[in-house]
Amino acid sequence: MDELDRTIHEPARLRILTVLSGVDEADFNFLLNTLGLTKGNLSSHIDRLEKAGYVNVVKSFNGRIPHTDFSITEAGAEALEKYWEELDAIRGMKGMRDE
Amino acid sequence: MDELDRTIHEPARLRILTVLSGVDEADFNFLLNTLGLTKGNLSSHIDRLEKAGYVNVVKSFNGRIPHTDFSITEAGAEALEKYWEELDAIRGMKGMRDE
Numbered sequence: 777m778d779e780l781d782r783t784i785h786e787p788a789r790l791r792i793l794t795v796l797s798g799v800d801e802a803d804f805n806f807l808l809n810t811l812g813l814t815k816g817n818l819s820s821h822i823d824r825l826e827k828a829g830y831v832n833v834v835k836s837f838n839g840r841i842p843h844t845d846f847s848i849t850e851a852g853a854e855a856l857e858k859y860w861e862e863l864d865a866i867r868g869m870k871g872m873r874d875e
Numbered sequence: 876m877d878e879l880d881r882t883i884h885e886p887a888r889l890r891i892l893t894v895l896s897g898v899d900e901a902d903f904n905f906l907l908n909t910l911g912l913t914k915g916n917l918s919s920h921i922d923r924l925e926k927a928g929y930v931n932v933v934k935s936f937n938g939r940i941p942h943t944d945f946s947i948t949e950a951g952a953e954a955l956e957k958y959w960e961e962l963d964a965i966r967g968m969k970g971m972r973d974e
Contacts, residue, residue: 794968795968795969810968866890866893869897870896872897872909873898
């Protein structure tokens, strides 16, 4: 039986990755407001996702003001899709019978 | 933001509870074969689910041979339904935009 990807299974990281999967990129404040996490929590979860290769940090400038955005990587998108497929498979276990 | 029920979020317990949600009752061997867990793991997860009030232990006799079945409780069924609803809500966060 496949094991669920524990990097993604953590609810906060699942939320972060799911939000990022629907946008080109998002900045820290958008994620903070959307997810209702503390700054420290959000930082550490993004860090973990980045280390897993699931999230890219995109640095840019608005004029002279530095701006940081986050985007989901291809590996992240694939892992997330696989995760939801596995959850759907678990959900389908409701139909198993002992015969 | 609602937190996911950690008793259910553990993948093995999610599988056990989901299988039980589709049957009147199931015995230990059926769960063992279906879920591919070790006996010790299955026992401890069932124990945790029982302590949470999500699973009932049903003892009976086939003639003189004692037999143990497990069934999901009403609280377990409600918690599982709520869990899947919350996961669906997370899945829907894919559509969130920063505008």
